[in-house]
Amino acid sequence: MEEFGKDVLEGLTAKPKYLSSKYIYDAEGDKIFQRIMKMPEYYLTNCEFEILETYKDELMHHFSGNGDSFELVELGAGDGLKTKILLQHFLKKNVRFSYVPIDISHNILTKLEADILDRWPQMNVEVLHGEYFSALESLQEDKENKVILLLGSNIGNFPKKEALNFLNDIRNRMNDEDQLLIGFDLKKDPDVILQAYSDPHGHSEAFSKNVLARINRELGGQFDLNRFRHFQHYHPVEGNCESFLISSEKQEVRIEALGVAIHFDKSEPIHVEISQKYDFTGIKALLSAAGLKIKQSFQDERGYFSDVLCEINV
Template sequence: MEHTIEVNKTFAKDVVNALNQTPKQLPSMYFYNAEGDRLFQKIMALDEYYLTRAEMEIVKSHRAEILKSFLGGDANFRLVELGAGDGTKTKVLLEHFVNEGTDFVYSPIDISQSVLNQLEEGVLKAVPNLKIDCIQGDYFKALSELNSNHLQKEVLLFLGSTIGNFGLEAGKNFLKELSNNLSSGDMLFIGFDLMKDPRVVLAAYDDREGVTRDFNLNLLKRINDELDADFDVDKFQHYPTYNPITGETKSYLVSREAQQVHFKAIDYTLELKQWEAIHTEVSQKYSFQMIEEFAQYAGFKIVRHFTDSKELFVDSLWEKV
């Protein structure tokens, strides 16, 4: 009896739509299955991948100043986190805030209830006295509901360099929409990866061990598993680029030869020419001027920049005007 794969229709539709674009693409949000998560943890520990270490340095060395800035003249606030991940950096702040006797509630937002359950368990283990109120749902919907019951100042956390994965225009529009769901005086604490030596940037996406290459190729393996496709990963090379003028880092999977890939589960055939590229990811790097323009466009004023000692990364605090 032939084994049939149960197809996730959304996954199939998103993958095929992206591959039918010109140039061909794959959605980077699908990097993160169990193997993708494992590889990304490995990436974060690489020598070349400076981003996580730089931001961890910021939250550790500036936590007292960060708290002071969050409070401003207020007695309390709600700390709302978008996409908390495993919460490692957030825990540093939460622990400090609780130890200082701060009156605040921590509200991580995520579309997945199981992610929130894991996060809550992990955070409470590290910070047992924390007041936590998880919110399951879409960012904007959750923020809009919080805003309509506005009882205290909201401080949004958007750590990591997640904004960079949107690209420039989509990033600006995302921040504008965040701003539309906040009240005057609310704050946003957001991470930006700064423009720097182009070789340092490129090395972070093209490490010596090839972990980032495996992370990108794993997306093809996922499609093989979930859509019964026959990608041969050895027929692709991972190729990242960095443009020091625009600040865009892009990753591609390049077909080494002309080939056909069949997706048996959905009866779809992909044709690839020799050296044709599939765009998998964008990771924007920013100048301080670009950050200023982003804040202004979205209806915020910049309160303060917190950087690491090498100025590789910035966590920028903005206030809704």
């Protein structure tokens, strides 16, 4: 709670105001996001399902090489639903591997581990709760090669400059023979993108507002969620899709644990999330700048999404 409170105070006293999207993901946020992923408008999930199902055999050969065992390390594992396509296929083909899911949500990791061991008790699973880089560092001395998964649009949660820093940090924790499979949401019709992040069911709004609800629950905040509304913006040239919470009136909100009252002007925004979209020129440039080279890219039939397999550029 100490780090949470510090980050909340820093973000809500900044100009303009912001809150880190990672704090949306507690037990309640996880539930809402599961609902979002099942929406017909949220194309990302089905696109990546299609890619992994279509290319699971090809990916198996890339990952296992000459039949050597490897660690399948997933950053931001969530419920592992898409990854289970690969897990099931690899077990069926007697591939030698262990699965290492990493997530900041202890709640969802506990559920994931229980589900996997219930379904496949023979699987070697080691869940790691916490930040990605400390977890990767703990694995760096392992003798087995690693295949690092960054699925969904996790890389899209960063602005481009921060995405490069993030990939540099991953690259610095990879050994020479390690590989990285990373998902990129591709630029497309702006209406398709906006419908995925500002849905008519209200799930996206509930998801964004969960960060305020969490401040209320954990820090004694007095946010009236009805006095804020969800607003989504997409820039088709830059590719950044951003979520804001807009104060519907002039107000002050007390946060007891921080001993502060935060002032909001009418229509003042709080930035809560970014979902960056890419084209292939941008993907190649980003990976190259991070010292990575593309081995192969895989797309869904509509060309909405791409999973890109890369390795260290030595």
